[in-house]
Amino acid sequence: MAGSHHGSAVSYHHISRRDFVKLTTAALGTIMGAVIGLPAIDYLIDPALKAPKTDAWIPLGKLEKFEVGKPALVTFTRSKVNGWEKTVNSYGVFVLKKSDTDVLVLSNICTHLSCRVNWKEDRQEYVCPCHDAQFGINGEVLGGPPPRPLDRFSGEQVKVEDGTLFIHLLEG
Amino acid sequence: MWQKIYAWLDERLSLNGIYKAVLDRPEPKGNWWNTLGSASLFLFLLQGVTGILLTMYYTPSPDHAYDSIQYIMNGMTFGWLIRGIHHWGSSLMVLVVFIHMVRVFVTASYKYPRELTWIIGVGLLICTLGMGFTGYLLPFNQKSYWATTVGASIAGTVPWLGNFILKVLRGGADISALTLSRFFSAHIWIFPAAMAGLIGVHLYLIIKHGESEFPTKED
Numbered sequence: 001m002a003g004s005h006h007g008s009a010v011s012y013h014h015i016s017r018r019d020f021v022k023l024t025t026a027a028l029g030t031i032m033g034a035v036i037g038l039p040a041i042d043y044l045i046d047p048a049l050k051a052p053k054t055d056a057w058i059p060l061g062k063l064e065k066f067e068v069g070k071p072a073l074v075t076f077t078r079s080k081v082n083g084w085e086k087t088v089n090s091y092g093v094f095v096l097k098k099s100d101t102d103v104l105v106l107s108n109i110c111t112h113l114s115c116r117v118n119w120k121e122d123r124q125e126y127v128c129p130c131h132d133a134q135f136g137i138n139g140e141v142l143g144g145p146p147p148r149p150l151d152r153f154s155g156e157q158v159k160v161e162d163g164t165l166f167i168h169l170l171e172g
Numbered sequence: 173m174w175q176k177i178y179a180w181l182d183e184r185l186s187l188n189g190i191y192k193a194v195l196d197r198p199e200p201k202g203n204w205w206n207t208l209g210s211a212s213l214f215l216f217l218l219q220g221v222t223g224i225l226l227t228m229y230y231t232p233s234p235d236h237a238y239d240s241i242q243y244i245m246n247g248m249t250f251g252w253l254i255r256g257i258h259h260w261g262s263s264l265m266v267l268v269v270f271i272h273m274v275r276v277f278v279t280a281s282y283k284y285p286r287e288l289t290w291i292i293g294v295g296l297l298i299c300t301l302g303m304g305f306t307g308y309l310l311p312f313n314q315k316s317y318w319a320t321t322v323g324a325s326i327a328g329t330v331p332w333l334g335n336f337i338l339k340v341l342r343g344g345a346d347i348s349a350l351t352l353s354r355f356f357s358a359h360i361w362i363f364p365a366a367m368a369g370l371i372g373v374h375l376y377l378i379i380k381h382g383e384s385e386f387p388t389k390e391d
């Protein structure tokens with residue numbers, strides 16, 4: 001055992017045929033694996049890197065038509081090119097006109113896990129059908145699992161032009 | 173540390189035993205013609221990996237098959253590479269499998285006790301051709317449409333049963349969405365599953381019997 005190196009007279013610079021084959025196989029295998037493996041990773045994550053961006057002003061309707069003090073659901077669709085297909089996505093926002101000059105626009109996407117919330121007139125709250133999240137009329141969390149209030153379109157994301165209410169939709 | 177992990181695994185999996193049986197088994201004098209089976213196996217695995225990657229974007233429907241492949245080729249990072257390897261790899265695999273068979277025939281390696289290895293190899297050859305035939309339709313362009321028309325019609329010339337076989341292949345009287353989806357299913361499930369099983373037995377038999385020596389003049 002301990003004296004087994006006694007018989008091996010192989011010099012330092014000499015590489016045996018077997019070791020040479022092993023080394024070459026490992027090197028070629030690594031190169032071939034990398035040539036396919038690295039592009040494969042890029043190939044798999046490609047759609048995430050190419051997600052289409054949205055940047056548009058969306059008209060929600062004449063401001064005068066909204067009832068004061070009652071949230072109204074406004075829906076619209078946007079089409080996007082995803083890969084090789086055009087996809088139409090639906091959006092919904094709640095418009096709450098507090099006065100003729102004060103408008104609150106809330107996203108209807110629950111901040112818990114992205115289900116769509118509904119306005120319950122009798123309870124005066126937004127309720128999510130998935131996990132029973134409850135939000136107040138201004139989007140604040142009243143109960144259930146949501147980590148933060150409903151997202152709101154505020155400041156520069158909202159404008160009124162010629163009596164029509166617009167929101168600025170930014171995605172991606 | 174690594175030695176400890178290896179020892180733990182080896183005690184339970186007998187890795188050394190597998191290594192000895194699979195890679196360290198006695199061989200007749202080396203010959204490049206004897207490497208074609210390993211080359212076929214490598215190509216099978218390469219086709220498997222690139223094929224799995226292609227299913228991530230390919231859509232087996234007449235409305236979308238062509239567009240999805242256009243997107244893989246032009247819109248995706250390295251999509252051309254993955255599909256290119258799969259495309260050329262398929263031709264190469266048919267070629268290598270065929271030469272492998274010719275070599276076994278010429279050196280008479282199919283004789284006792286290796287008849288079963290040969291028979292299973294025939295099954296693998298048929299599966300390889302089936303993979304080529306079903307895969308050819310999937311791009312759903314003019315060439316693949318007419319190639320499948322011709323291929324299925326050839327199967328239709330079988331006496332008595334021809335028309336029935338034709339309808340089973342096409343999933344109806346014409347080439348349609350049903351043809352494309354059943355070819356896709358055969359291409360990614362039925363043939364690969366059959367081949368994986370057959371390859372398993374094929375390899376077991378090779379390991380069990382060892383490789384045959386090339387015949388000499390006296391044989």
